[in-house]
Amino acid sequence: xxxxxxxxxxxxxxxxxxxxxxxxxxxxxxxxxxxxxxxxxxxxxxxxxxxxxxxxxxxxxxxxxxxxxxxxxxxxxxxxxxxxxxxxxxxxxxxxxxxxxxxxxxxxxxxxxxxxxxxxxxxxxxxxxxxxxxxxxxxxxxxxxxxxxxxxxxxxxxxxxxxxxxxxxxxxxxxxxxxxxxxxxxxxxxxxxxxxxxxxxxxx
Amino acid sequence: xxxxxxxxxxxxxxxxxxxxxxxxxxxxxxxxxxxxxxxxxxxxxxxxxxxxxxxxxxxxxxxxxxxxxxxxxxxxxxxxxxxxxxxxxxxxxxxxxxxxxxxxxxxxxxxxxxxxxxxxxxxxxxxxxxxxxxxxxxxxxxxxxxxxxxxxxxxxxxxxxxxxxxxxxxxxxxxxxxxxxxxxxxxxxxxxxxxxxxxxxxxxxxxxxxxxxxxxxxxxxxxxxxxxxxxxxxxxxxxxxxxxxxxxx
Numbered sequence: 017x018x019x020x021x022x023x024x025x026x027x028x029x030x031x032x033x034x035x036x037x038x039x040x041x042x043x044x045x046x047x048x049x050x051x052x053x054x055x056x057x058x059x060x061x062x063x064x065x066x067x068x069x070x071x072x073x074x075x076x077x078x079x080x081x082x083x084x085x086x087x088x089x090x091x092x093x094x095x096x097x098x099x100x101x102x103x104x105x106x107x108x109x110x111x112x113x114x115x116x117x118x119x120x121x122x123x124x125x126x127x128x129x130x131x132x133x134x135x136x137x138x139x140x141x142x143x144x145x146x147x148x149x150x151x152x153x154x155x156x157x158x159x160x161x162x163x164x165x166x167x168x169x170x171x172x173x174x175x176x177x178x179x180x181x182x183x184x185x186x187x188x189x190x191x192x193x194x195x196x197x198x199x200x201x202x203x204x205x206x207x208x209x210x211x212x213x214x215x216x217x218x219x220x
Numbered sequence: 221x222x223x224x225x226x227x228x229x230x231x232x233x234x235x236x237x238x239x240x241x242x243x244x245x246x247x248x249x250x251x252x253x254x255x256x257x258x259x260x261x262x263x264x265x266x267x268x269x270x271x272x273x274x275x276x277x278x279x280x281x282x283x284x285x286x287x288x289x290x291x292x293x294x295x296x297x298x299x300x301x302x303x304x305x306x307x308x309x310x311x312x313x314x315x316x317x318x319x320x321x322x323x324x325x326x327x328x329x330x331x332x333x334x335x336x337x338x339x340x341x342x343x344x345x346x347x348x349x350x351x352x353x354x355x356x357x358x359x360x361x362x363x364x365x366x367x368x369x370x371x372x373x374x375x376x377x378x379x380x381x382x383x384x385x386x387x388x389x390x391x392x393x394x395x396x397x398x399x400x401x402x403x404x405x406x407x408x409x410x411x412x413x414x415x416x417x418x419x420x421x422x423x424x425x426x427x428x429x430x431x432x433x434x435x436x437x438x439x440x441x442x443x444x445x446x447x448x449x450x451x452x453x454x455x456x457x458x459x460x461x462x463x464x465x466x467x468x469x
Contacts, residue, residue, distance in 0.1 A: 023234070023314045024453045028427040029242050030404040031418060032389065035337045039327025039353045039389060047336060047351050050292050055323075078255035085339070090269065091397045101273035103230060103395060116275035123338075138284075140268050151270045155402050158252030158419050160243035162402055166270075168420070181265050210257050219238065219262035220271045220398045 027040035029116050029161035034085045036155060041087070041120045056089065056118025060091040060159075066095030066133035070202030071167070072124045074217060075154055082126025086156035090117045090130055097136030134169070135208045140180060147175035149194075154207065164218045168195045190216050231458030232267040232284075233398050234314055238351040243421035250417045251406050252377050271398040272457070279357050286355050289328075289368035293351035300350035301371030302331025306439060307388065307405070308360040314456030318362025322454070325355045325391040326330035326366060333374030365454065373412055385412035385419070392452040405450045406432045 037045040041054040060068070071090070075083040090203045093099045098109035110117070119128040147168055155162040168176055176182055176195070185191035191214045196203040207215045236242060245257035280413050287293040290299050307326075311319045329335045329352060332344030350369065358364045371386050387404045394400070406413050413419055413432065422428050434469070439447035 023456060024316055025241060025310060025427065025428050025430065026314060027453045028345060028422050029401060030431070031252075032390075032391070032402045033404075033418075034339055035327060036391075036402075037391070038337055038351070039325045039337060039355075039391060042351070042353050045337065045352065047293075050351055050353060051286070051355075055277075055347050074258065081255075083256070089400075093270070100274040100275070103273040104269065105230075106269070115308065120324075126332045136267050141266050145267070145313060149270075151350055151397060153400055155395070156256065158250070158254075158256035160245055160253060160257075161238070161249070161401065162245060163258065164398070184264070189321065196397050210259050214258060214260050215270055216260075217262050219236065219264045220267055 031157060031160050031220070032087065032155040032162070036085070036087050037120055037208035039056040040118065048157070050192045052117070054113075056116055059113050059114045059117045059130065064133060064166055065095075065112070066112050066136075069132060069134050071130045071132060071150065071196070071205060072127055072201065072203070073167075073205035073207060074128070074197070075121060075156070075207045076209065076211075083156050083209075084123050084126045085160075086126075086128075086154055088119050088121065088128045089153040090132070091151045092132065093136040093138055095133055095136050097138045098120050103168070112206075131179060137175065144180050145175075145178065147172050149179075152205075152207070163209075164195060164220050165207065165215055166218070167203070169203065170198050172197050185216055230272070231460050232272055233396060233457045234405070236455065238262070240424075241424055241427050241439070243312060243423070246418060247417075247421035249379070250421050253289045253421070263468070267398060272396045274393060274395055274397040274399065276321065277357055279391060280357065282303050283384060287351065287364075289350065289354045289366060291327075291367075292354065294349035298349045300330065300347050301368050302347075302350075302372075304367070304445040306365060306367055306441065306445050307433065307450060308363070308365040308436075308439060308447060309433075309450040309452060311358045311364065311392065311394075311435055311452045312362055313394075316403050318358070318359055318360070319454055320360045320362055322358040322362070322364070323355065323391075323393040324358065324364045325353075326354045326368075328368065328371040329370050329374060330386045331369050332357050333372030339368050344372065344374065359391040370407065374411075378417055382417055383412050385410045385416050390452065391451060392454065396457070399457075401452075403452075404431060407448065408432050408434050
């Protein structure tokens with residue numbers, strides 16, 4: 017069968033389990049001296065361009081309890097909408113911005129926290145502009161395959177209204193689950209795994 | 221931007237087989253999934269720059285002992301208790317091409333089945349010479365290697381008498397954020413594999429088999445360490461950038 021396409025299967029996912037911190041954020045856990053610092057702990061330096069923002073949030077289970085053992089990662093463009101990645105071919109991103117952050121949820125409060133910048137706008141493959149947003153990835157005990165979602169900003173009403181993905185979700189009554197709240201400190205994003213306000217998760 | 225010097229796939233990732241290959245979100249025999257599994261269907265969206273790009277991790281960020289769990293926490297002249305092993309393999313994509321530059325992070329219990337973690341209260345003792353974490357970045361051929369000890373099995377609160385098989389947790393970054401993967405590696409011949417509710421969240425035995433490392437005598441070090449081979453396959457990606465790329469984008 018010479019023309020039969022042959023592809024390998026992807027290695028299947030398994031849960032990160034409750035001890036994910038050991039491998040991903042050992043210093044946060046208190047295992048010091050193996051890695052100098054936890055990866056993803058710093059996204060910025062003093063030269064990073066853009067508006068400094070703080071994003072906090074929680075991941076809530078089906079009874080509204082915050083997950084205290086989850087790990088959350090974000091991936092976002094710089095202030096100009098460019099990703100600091102070799103795969104980015106529209107231009108050179110800000111060399112003082114990593115674009116990637118990793119935060120364990122607090123063992124007591126369940127809060128995750130990122131010090132970052134407000135992202136620029138990025139076009140979809142068809143050229144339509146998306147609203148500023150931050151890509152989220154969540155892994156935890158009880159989560160068999162990590163979850164992808166995105167956070168939009170409550171003070172970007174005009175851009176949000178013309179975002180093709182958000183507009184479609186708004187029409188279905190679920191878009192609000194992706195819009196963070198403005199707080200004194202910055203923005204707060206509650207991720208609900210279940211319930212009538214279950215966050216939209218994406219198959220990307 | 222100029223064309224790539226080396227041809228490598230840069231387009232969108234192949235769809236994930238979520239229905240019959242990866243574990244479903246809800247798997248009631250794994251009790252923790254019941255309150256944590258989203259109940260609504262995932263929403264499919266086109267892969268854009270945010271999905272096909274991802275952070276970069278170079279060899280230069282690694283410490284000399286980062287992939288040597290026998291030594292990266294041990295006191296001088298000492299080493300952890302347990303079977304000394306090498307765990308190695310290649311990271312490929314679904315087109316069987318090696319994936320270089322993949323950050324591979326691992327974590328595991330010690331030989332007694334105890335994690336160095338404040339939430340682990342299992343009776344087995346901590347090993348003062350073992351932290352249970354390591355990391356490396358795949359080379360140009362997609363190869364990675366760790367030295368460690370074989371982790372022990374341990375009981376966990378789920379069913380009345382559930383035990384985890386010996387396993388090592390793996391976290392992988394490919395070339396794009398949509399390629400991100402977390403999984404676990406098991407050891408060939410372990411009778412606890414087929415009894416494990418977490419393993420059994422995976423519906424297809426052929427998929428489980430991909431997680432079972434094989435004894436690799438050729439890579440073993442005589443009078444030192446047995447080797448286990450664990451190849452990992454990340455999502456493949458189309459050769460070309462967005463097929464419907466508009467003018468001037």
